Amino acid sequence: MTGAADRTTGPTVAIAGVGRFGALHARAWAEAGARIVGLVDPDADRLAGTARAHRVERTGTDLAALLDQVRPDIVVVASDEASHAGLAVTALTAGCHVFVEKPLALSAADAWRIADTARAHDRQVVAGHISRFTAQMSRMRAGVERGAVGRLCALRLRRDFSRAWFLSFGDRVDPVWESCVHDIDLAISFARARVRRVMAMRSAAAGDAAPSVVSALLEFDNGVIATVESAWLVPAAGPGTLDDGPLDLDGAIVGEAEVLGLDGILKQRLVSDALVEWTTAGVQVPDLSLWPEEDGLVGGALRREIGYALAVFTGRREPDLMPLEQACWGVEAAEAIVESLRVGAPVQTARR
Structure with missing residues (x-):
């Protein structure tokens, strides 16, 4: 237990889902000054371990029941994807602000239901699209906004993951929701527009791994197009x-992003030769953008994301960097990609 987790001031937080990433959230929110007052998870061992680490007395398997016992300021939803919408609505109805790990929901209808519930209860929702908060993407977005590339024309976004991850957890939900959704959100953040139409394909050559190899073309209302690829x-x-970070997950995330405008191009690579470690343990290219340990604390984009969410939830900042409306647009686009893969044809996004 770090000293940061001993703080007794600051907003109170309950976490729904304390698996690998939920446990990381517990640590990062505590280090950010929040007080963890409740945990929910169906796995008794995971629940007990995280409760011990953060000295949390209130735990359970049902969020609604927990919220009857303790009323936190914030609920962090880090459970399996299919449960996000239901847990978010439960927390909002109980009067809590909500941070929801991506994806916000698995259907546009559920995404907008979350937005409607937040509005009805005057609560804020922040969707956990961490890539928006990396230093590289923040700089690229700022460049686009100040006109560094002129009129935006197109975006190219690619993200690759370790094969072992797909075999262990990647097929828990359609990989569009697990991997493509990152780059759908980045495309929306750059284009600042709604996706109108998509066309997507999967690789027949991948055999049983076909769901893990996806390529999609997105057309936005403002004429910008984006390619999103994931394998x-x-x-x-x-x-x-x-491999040596605070998340118990060995392997690789390899991504690239390009922003193409009439007056310039911006490019970013998630894995670069800025730092390479060749040792007897193998070759490591440690990621220093997402959640690196910095002076014993979780840093990088996750720390900035949580800092932003805390500022929004405490009224110190408007929800400008991750607007809930844009998270809903992303769910619309992901849902359309899944449908396009099913029917093998272009699909218009569903709009309410």
């Missing part, structure tokens, strides 16, 4: 990017 095929011999 969970990085071999075990590939460079590790997360």
